[in-house]
Amino acid sequence: MISKYYFINKFDTNIINKQDKQTVIIYRNYTLNIKNKDLILKIKNHCKKRGIKFYLSNDIKLAIKLNLDGAYIPSFNKNTNHLAYSYKKNFNIIGSAHNLKEIRIKEKQGVQKIFLSSLFKKNKNFLGINKFKILSNLTKLNVVALGGISKSNLKKLNFLDQSDFAGISYFE
Numbered sequence: 001m002i003s004k005y006y007f008i009n010k011f012d013t014n015i016i017n018k019q020d021k022q023t024v025i026i027y028r029n030y031t032l033n034i035k036n037k038d039l040i041l042k043i044k045n046h047c048k049k050r051g052i053k054f055y056l057s058n059d060i061k062l063a064i065k066l067n068l069d070g071a072y073i074p075s076f077n078k079n080t081n082h083l084a085y086s087y088k089k090n091f092n093i094i095g096s097a098h099n100l101k102e103i104r105i106k107e108k109q110g111v112q113k114i115f116l117s118s119l120f121k122k123n124k125n126f127l128g129i130n131k132f133k134i135l136s137n138l139t140k141l142n143v144v145a146l147g148g149i150s151k152s153n154l155k156k157l158n159f160l161d162q163s164d165f166a167g168i169s170y171f172e
Contacts, residue, residue: 005094005115005144005166007057011043019171021051026072026166028057035062044068060085060093070094073109075102080109096146098125103139114139115166118147120156133160 002022008015009029016025025047027040040056044066047054053069056062060082063071070092071082082093095106096115106114118125119132125147127135136143144164145157157165 002163003144004164004170005055005146006171007166007168008043011039011046013046015171016043016046016050016052019050019052023171024053024055024069026055026057028072028074030058035059037062037066040066040068055092055094064091072096072115073106073111078105083110094144098127100135100138103135107139107141111141113142113144113164115144115146117145119145119149120153121148123147129156129159136160136162 004023005026006019006023007026007028019025025043027043044054055070055072056068057072058074058077060071060073064085064087073093073095075096075098093109093111094113094115095109095111096117097103097106098117103114116127116132116135119127132145142164143162144166145160145162146166149165149167149170151170154170157163
């Protein structure tokens with residue numbers, strides 16, 4: 001089954017309502033210094049009504065406390081404190097990486113899936129198809145394509161034997 005991961009930074013019911021049950025919503029807002037628990041709970045409850053999984057970025061402790069489906073660890077987070085936490089069986093931890101060093105860090109952090117970026121978006125972390133394939137083969141973990149994925153280049157994921165993907169522009 002294909003999983004799609006959609007990064008949001010605000011609560012918009014119209015956008016969430018357009019998503020299917022294979023879409024996981026990841027709330028990621030790094031501009032707010034304080035996590036707004038009420039907002040996170042609103043998103044959680046709305047996603048639950050729609051049958052959509054909901055993850056919180058960069059705060060595993062809060063994600064566990066609020067009984068979310070999982071947490072996302074960004075590439076810049078190298079912390080392993082969460083390994084001491086206990087959480088429910090189907091709570092998932094996922095994370096992103098841009099290179100082999102970061103892949104190894106995510107493996108040590110115990111993530112179930114690694115988001116590897118950037119596949120198509122030409123930024124400082126641009127990998128392209130060949131480098132993405134090489135890095136994907138250097139881990140036993142499931143890899144999720146991230147970065148610049150749109151409806152027009154989605155078929156290119158077949159070249160990578162890749163079905164899971166994450167992003168923002170694809171969903172908007």
